[in-house]
Amino acid sequence: MDSNKTQSARHLAPEPPLWRLLLPLVLVLSAVAVWWFATADAEFELSAPALMAEQKNALPARVETAGSRHYAGRQNCIACHAEQSAEFVGSHHDQAMQEANADTVLGDFNNASFSYGGITSIFFQRDGQFLVNTLGPDGRQQVYVAEYTFGVYPLQQYLLAMPGGRYQAFSVAWDARPAGEGGQRWFQLNPDVNGDDPINALHWSGRQFNWNLMCAECHSTNLERNFNAATNRYDTRWAEIDVSCEACHGPASDHLKWAAAPDANPDMAATLGLAVRFDEREGVTWQHNDNGTPGRSKPRDSEREIQACAACHSRRAQLFDDPQDAGLLVENYLLATLDQGLYHPDGQIQDEVFVHGSFLQSKMYQAGVTCSDCHNPHSLELKVPGDGVCVQCHHADQYQTPKHHFHSSVQGSACVDCHMPTTTYMEVDPRRDHSLRIPRPDLSVSLGVPNACNQCHSDETPEWAAEHVEQWYGHVPQGAQQYAHTLAAGRAGSVGARQDLLKLLADEDQPAIARATAASLLQAWPGPEVAQSLFVALRAKDPVIRLGALEAIGSYPPVTRWQLASPLLDAPERVVRLQAAAQLLDIPPEQMQADDIEKLRQAQQQYLQAQQANADDPSAQLNIGLYYQARNQLALAEDAYARALELDPYFIGAYINLADLYRASMRDPMAETLLNKGLEALPEAAPLHFSLGLLKVRSKDMADALIELRRAVVFDPQNAHYRYVLAVALDSADQRDAALVLIAEGLDLTPANQTLLTLQQQLQNKDATQ
Structure with a gap:
C-alpha cells in the first residue's frame, strides 16, 4: 500500500465516504425550537425501545451530559411555552418516530399484501401488534413485529425488530399521500x-436500512447507540422518542434552575441556562436600501441556529x-x-443532500438569512x-x-418554480x-445539468429554454454561483482544470462550500503551486474551506503534510482537529522533534478513539484498520x-484494503480468494x-489481468x-492499437482529460519512432 494513502478510508475505499453512510432514511422539515424552559427542576431518564425476549436484560440508564446537565423532557416546557408546544x-x-399503535400507523395492516421482485409481503395485526410477513435475511418467509412508525x-416507514438490539427500516413503505x-x-x-436475492446490499435487513446506525440520531432526542463491538449488539436508548425541544436547545436542567430562581443563578443570565441559546435574531429586522435590496x-x-438545523438537515458524517x-x-x-x-x-442537488449544503451556496445565506426567516421553528411550516x-x-x-x-x-x-x-x-x-439559484438552461446544454425551465416545459429542449431566457434578458444570465464549468472540468481531470480550481479556491466572492470542493479536487494535481494555495486555504476562517484543503493533501510526502496540517491539530473545531490527525497517521x-512528539501522539490517539466510538460503522472499522496497518500492526x-x-458484507473498501494487507504480507492467494468472494x-x-x-499483474498473469482490468472499465467507463491503467497494460502486452482505441473512447466521454491525452500522445509518439 502506498504510505501516502493510509490517511483515511476515502483514499482507498471506492465505497461512498462516511457521510453517505450515516443518513436518516426519512427527511423531516428543517426546524429550530426557540423557547425558554421553566418550572421545577426534574430529571428525565433514557428510554429503551421495546425489547425482544433476548434483549430484556438491558435496563434504562439516566443520561448525563456536560457535567450535571441532563435532559428534562418536553413536559417541563409546556407550562411556560404553551404556544410553542401547541405549534x-x-x-x-x-x-x-412513534410507537406503532392504532393512532400512529397510517399503513394498511388489514391483511394487505404487496408483491415486488418475486417477494410478497403481508401486513396484518394480531394481539394488538402490527406484523409483517416477508422474506428475511436467511431467504425464508418470517413474521416481524413493526415496533415503531x-x-x-x-x-x-416501519421499524422491524431484529436480533442483537437492531431495528431495520422496512423497505416497503406506505405512501401517505x-x-x-x-x-x-x-x-x-x-x-x-x-428481489430474488434477499441478502444483498439494498435488502431491508442490511446496513443501509439499519435504524440504530443510519437513522435514529436524527429522529429522536439525545440518542445513544450503545453498540458493543465485542458482542455485536446494540442497547440503543433515547431521552425522548421524537425530535423534541432539547434536540435543538440541548439539555434543559440548567434552564429549569435558572427559571425557578434567576437571581440565585446570575452566572446563567447570559444563556438563561440553555445549552444553546438561539438569540441571533433578537431585534433583527429586514430593511431595504435605495435600490430595493x-x-x-x-x-x-x-x-x-443554522448549525443546529444542519446537524440533521445536511449530508454529513x-x-x-x-x-x-x-x-x-x-x-x-x-x-x-x-x-x-x-x-x-453547478451545485444543484442530485442525490439526497438534505438542504444545508445547497443553502450554503445561496445569496440568501450570504445575506444573513437563517432557517427561521422562512420556517416556523416549532410547526416547521412556512411562516x-x-x-x-x-x-x-x-x-x-x-x-x-x-x-x-x-x-x-x-x-x-x-x-x-424557478x-x-x-x-x-x-x-x-x-x-x-435550497441554493435559490436562477435558472440556467444554457448549462443544461453545455454540461447536461437539469434546469427549472424544463422541469415545467418537459416537452421542450434545453436549447429552446436557453434561447427564450437569452431573448428575455438580452444576454445569458450568470447568477451568483460561478463554478459549474470549473467543477465539471475538475471532476473530469481536464486540461486547464488545475488553474481554474486554484482561481475558484481563491475567489472569496464564491460560496465556501464550492471553494472547499475546489480544494478537495486539487488532490489530483499535487505540486508546489497547489501546495502553496492549500497552505493559504488551511488557514481560512471558514472551517469548511480548511476541511476541503485537508482532503487534498493526502498525496504529498509526510514532511509536507506535517508542515501543512500540523497547525490544525490545535484548531478550535474538533472536527478539523480530527481530520488533521487523519492526514498524519502514518508519521x-x-x-x-521533541516538542512535536507528544502533540502528534495525542492527535493520533484521539483519532483512534473517535473511530472506536463509532465501532458499529464499517467505515470506522476501515479507518481503524488503516491506522494499525500504517503502524505495521497487521x-x-x-x-x-x-x-x-x-x-x-457489501463494503467494497474493506475487501480492497484487506486484500492489500494480504498482499503486503505475502499472502496473495488469500487476497485473490477474498476479492473473488x-x-x-x-x-x-x-x-x-x-x-x-x-x-494478477503482480503475479504476472497478464491474460487474466487484462480481463479484470477491462471489466473495471466496462462497469465504470467514466x-x-x-482506463489509463488498462491502456498501459495493453501497451505492455503489445496491444498498442487496442490501447489507443480505449483511450479514444475515454476521450469521447471526457474530451479534455489531461491524463488520457498525455498517454495518447506518448503511445502515438512510440508508433512514430518505430
Whole structure:
C-alpha cells in the first residue's frame, strides 16, 4: 500500500465516504425550537425501545451530559411555552418516530399484501401488534413485529425488530399521500433491489436500512447507540422518542434552575441556562436600501441556529459518538462538499443532500438569512404561505410581475418554480433545492445539468429554454454561483482544470462550500503551486474551506503534510482537529522533534478513539484498520477489516484494503480468494475487478489481468484512472492499437482529460519512432 494513502478510508475505499453512510432514511422539515424552559427542576431518564425476549436484560440508564446537565423532557416546557408546544404537536418533528399503535400507523395492516421482485409481503395485526410477513435475511418467509412508525408524510416507514438490539427500516413503505395523488398504497422504496436475492446490499435487513446506525440520531432526542463491538449488539436508548425541544436547545436542567430562581443563578443570565441559546435574531429586522435590496438591520454574527438545523438537515458524517452543544454541525460532523454523485457540477442537488449544503451556496445565506426567516421553528411550516414567504423581504411589485418572471400571473410564476426546483427522492418525496439559484438552461446544454425551465416545459429542449431566457434578458444570465464549468472540468481531470480550481479556491466572492470542493479536487494535481494555495486555504476562517484543503493533501510526502496540517491539530473545531490527525497517521511520532512528539501522539490517539466510538460503522472499522496497518500492526488491522465486512458484507473498501494487507504480507492467494468472494456478492463492482486485475499483474498473469482490468472499465467507463491503467497494460502486452482505441473512447466521454491525452500522445509518439 502506498504510505501516502493510509490517511483515511476515502483514499482507498471506492465505497461512498462516511457521510453517505450515516443518513436518516426519512427527511423531516428543517426546524429550530426557540423557547425558554421553566418550572421545577426534574430529571428525565433514557428510554429503551421495546425489547425482544433476548434483549430484556438491558435496563434504562439516566443520561448525563456536560457535567450535571441532563435532559428534562418536553413536559417541563409546556407550562411556560404553551404556544410553542401547541405549534410543535403534530409537526414532522413530533411525528419523526412513534410507537406503532392504532393512532400512529397510517399503513394498511388489514391483511394487505404487496408483491415486488418475486417477494410478497403481508401486513396484518394480531394481539394488538402490527406484523409483517416477508422474506428475511436467511431467504425464508418470517413474521416481524413493526415496533415503531418512522416519519409521517409523504411516506411512512416501519421499524422491524431484529436480533442483537437492531431495528431495520422496512423497505416497503406506505405512501401517505391522498389517493387522488397516487397515494394510500404500499410501494417499494428501492425498486432497483434484486428481489430474488434477499441478502444483498439494498435488502431491508442490511446496513443501509439499519435504524440504530443510519437513522435514529436524527429522529429522536439525545440518542445513544450503545453498540458493543465485542458482542455485536446494540442497547440503543433515547431521552425522548421524537425530535423534541432539547434536540435543538440541548439539555434543559440548567434552564429549569435558572427559571425557578434567576437571581440565585446570575452566572446563567447570559444563556438563561440553555445549552444553546438561539438569540441571533433578537431585534433583527429586514430593511431595504435605495435600490430595493433587502438587508439585515445588523449582520449575522453567529450560526448557532443554522448549525443546529444542519446537524440533521445536511449530508454529513458523524465523527463523534458524544455530540456536543445540541449537535452543532461544526463540532460533531463532517459536511459533504459538492461531490460528484451528490451534486451536479453547478451545485444543484442530485442525490439526497438534505438542504444545508445547497443553502450554503445561496445569496440568501450570504445575506444573513437563517432557517427561521422562512420556517416556523416549532410547526416547521412556512411562516407565510406560498410566495408570501418570499415577499417578506422582496418587493412584490418588483418580483411578482411578468416583467421579472416573463410568465402569466396564473401559470409558472411562483418563486419556487424557478428558484427552488424539486427532485424526487424515496419515490414519492419531492425536495426543493435550497441554493435559490436562477435558472440556467444554457448549462443544461453545455454540461447536461437539469434546469427549472424544463422541469415545467418537459416537452421542450434545453436549447429552446436557453434561447427564450437569452431573448428575455438580452444576454445569458450568470447568477451568483460561478463554478459549474470549473467543477465539471475538475471532476473530469481536464486540461486547464488545475488553474481554474486554484482561481475558484481563491475567489472569496464564491460560496465556501464550492471553494472547499475546489480544494478537495486539487488532490489530483499535487505540486508546489497547489501546495502553496492549500497552505493559504488551511488557514481560512471558514472551517469548511480548511476541511476541503485537508482532503487534498493526502498525496504529498509526510514532511509536507506535517508542515501543512500540523497547525490544525490545535484548531478550535474538533472536527478539523480530527481530520488533521487523519492526514498524519502514518508519521511515527518518534521521528518528530521533541516538542512535536507528544502533540502528534495525542492527535493520533484521539483519532483512534473517535473511530472506536463509532465501532458499529464499517467505515470506522476501515479507518481503524488503516491506522494499525500504517503502524505495521497487521493482526489488529486484519481484525478491523474483518469486522467491517462482518458489519457489511457489501463494503467494497474493506475487501480492497484487506486484500492489500494480504498482499503486503505475502499472502496473495488469500487476497485473490477474498476479492473473488467480494465479486460473488458484488459482480459489477468495478473497484473489485480493478484490484483483482492489479493482483494478477503482480503475479504476472497478464491474460487474466487484462480481463479484470477491462471489466473495471466496462462497469465504470467514466473512471479515467481505470482506463489509463488498462491502456498501459495493453501497451505492455503489445496491444498498442487496442490501447489507443480505449483511450479514444475515454476521450469521447471526457474530451479534455489531461491524463488520457498525455498517454495518447506518448503511445502515438512510440508508433512514430518505430
